Amino acid sequence: MPHAVTLEWRDGRSATVDVREDETVIEAIERAGLGVPYGCLYGACATCTARLLEGDLVHVKRPRGLKPQHSLDGYVLLCVAEPRSDCRIEVGAVIQADLVQNPWK
Secondary structure: OOOEEEEOOOOOEEEEEEOOOOHHHHHHHOOOOOOOOOOOOOOOOOOOEEEEEEEEEEEEEOOOOOHHHHHHOEEHHHHHEEEEEEEEEEHHHHHHHHEEEOOOO
């Protein structure tokens, strides 16, 4: 049974995708033709970092791109995350920037 995952951007946009069983959130986003940043697709680069606002997501592979504290704070890697309930997730390139400061600013 699919789960409805609502994606929310900080600029006020939102979209909902149905994520099938055994499908990652990134796979569902791509299938729906929506765009969010991602890179490696195996949990190492953290480009697809998002913040879980509501619901239950599990990492089906180790989220190597996140520090343990980031996970405790609700951050997830969408390329290795599958929902276990309907969810609300904050997405967009600025989410990763919350975790890693750019030294070149």
